[in-house]
Amino acid sequence: MGLVTHYTSSGLGGIRTVGDLVGRVQLRNKCKISESKKYVMDKLGIGYDEIHDECFMRNFREEHGLGFVTTTGGAPYGIEAKINIEDILDIDIACCNHLREVTRLHR
């Protein structure tokens, strides 16, 4: 029971910033933290300071439909946001593929 402690001292911040995006790239590409961050920066077209900045990323995520902590009515969330994340990061996300397989939705 100390998650908040770890977050405030060293966590990227999840959907408050790019933590989920970097985490996804790190897992998928099996790459170290610096490479994962660079990948995300390159794909999002933003800089090192921006990806760590909650204020900048709040607006960025809202504009690109990547999901945020406090979802506003109608804004993409959950799997909707992940479909947008697939596009912006240029990676496949398993549940999005699964959704497309079991429905008539196409990428």
Add this chain to the structure above:
Amino acid sequence: MEEYVKVLHDSMVGCKVPEILGAVDKSLEAGMTPVEIIDALSAGMSDVGILFERGKLFLPHVLSAAAGMNKTMEKLTPMLASAGGSTGPKTAVVMGTVEGDVHDIGKSITSTMLQCAGFEIHDLGRDVPLDNFIKECKENGCTMCGMSALMTTTMTGMKVVIDKLQQEGIRDKVTVLVGGAPVTQGYCDKIGADVYGESASETTQKVKALASD
């Protein structure tokens, strides 16, 4: 005799039964007493336990060393008896993981090391009803009670056992050992247990020291 002490120690750490027995024979020929031989091998056995925990030796090695120790005792016990001495009855230790807890690797390894150190082990396994520890002490002559827990919710059972030993009027006759991941020296002191071991080898060393007092 120093060189034979080293040979005995090293043969035990080598964990090969023929070499252990060979070292014992050579030591006897050189005039070492059975007690001196047993002490040297016991020191080697302690190091075997430490090396096991450090990943340098593995469980089959530990048991092979124990087999060497057992065969040595078979050979030396008649000599001790004829010289008027004895190894004395083994101290009986009841061991178990407390009720509600099914983790037992650490407890099993500790049981193994204590057995190798010459204790008589009554291992009750895991998820042991608390009364069974008391029963083993009252009815089967166990003067040491070792309890393990891996969960903060089950380690509270250790205090219950200690209280029950008190109620049965045998607390002062039983040495209580506690261990397991969430258990600390502070917790051991808090519940009134006697021995806390951070590891199986540390527990064994502390128990051996107590038993020889």
Add this chain to the structure above:
Amino acid sequence: MPAEYRMRMGDGTRQWMTKEQIRADVEDGVNNAVDCAEVPALTEDDICRIVDIMCEKGRTVSVEPGEEVILTQDGGELKLLNDSGSSSPVLEMSRTAAIQVHERALGMDTFEVAYFDPSTKMVKPVIGMEMAHCQNVMYNTIIPMLYMFMPNIGLYYQPTGPFGNPPDLMREFKIDEAMEAGDLAMKAMRDDIVFIGERILSTGMDGLDFDTTASGGDLDFVGSLEAVEEIRKTYPDADIQMGMSAESVLGINGMCEYKGQLAAGLYPHQQVKLAEAAGVSTFGPVVNTNSSMSTAWNVARAVTMVKECSKVSKIPLQVNMGMGVGGTPMFETPPIDAVTRADKCMIEIAHVDGL
């Protein structure tokens, strides 16, 4: 009178120490790691840095902006809901809501979803329910979600399982029987891991997390590695995380190998190479906290071992920093001064990719 600094012991109790005492503990912790794991010692700069971090006056410390790493929670939603091996807050909410709390309120970057009793043997009978839960979670969350379960070969031994208990059999000097029982249990556990893994991944879950791997020693470790290899054949792109249970692999069998490498006795920098070979995506090394030593000692020791692991690893490292590991005190609600210092040292000096 030399200045004293607030330190913690490995059990969380407070201790006041001078800078010299802290330095001595750091050096001792480093030397202990070198001795146990046969890894290089930390540099003088590293040692000074740890001492400086330990002596910082603030209640908490943190990494510099821009140095943040991936944070994940391998205990799953059950850390909020119920007893997962330690007494929990027992908050009454659904599993999905608990997961969303971690995502939205607790800043997790990735997360692990788990059943209430997350051992392989316990998850297998409820796999249908778990698959449905995973589908629900994937629709309602954004961050990467892995399904966590513990290999836990121990449950395959009697009395909970069908096979003899090797340590007990060995104590009776039934060595051959012990070896056979261990082998059979390993195969059964491996097959069950593949059963669970493939079904969970078929729901669209991002990946799997093997928690407390090698808790049952070398057989547990090798069985898990073989299972990862098998799962990869069907799901080559799945995200597979492997977190260990202890700093060295216990040699219960002593002879079992993975790809020609003996599994027993391996330390983190050696364990990670086997994990890489099996196809693991991220690796979570563990270094055990000694509750009788100071946080300075424990952190120095942990950082020394993990630094070497990080250096040799080709895959990202997410070091375990929960209660009782990674230098964190063995306490259910670990003191934040100790936790944040351990985090900062681990990131700045051991260069880990996540916690």
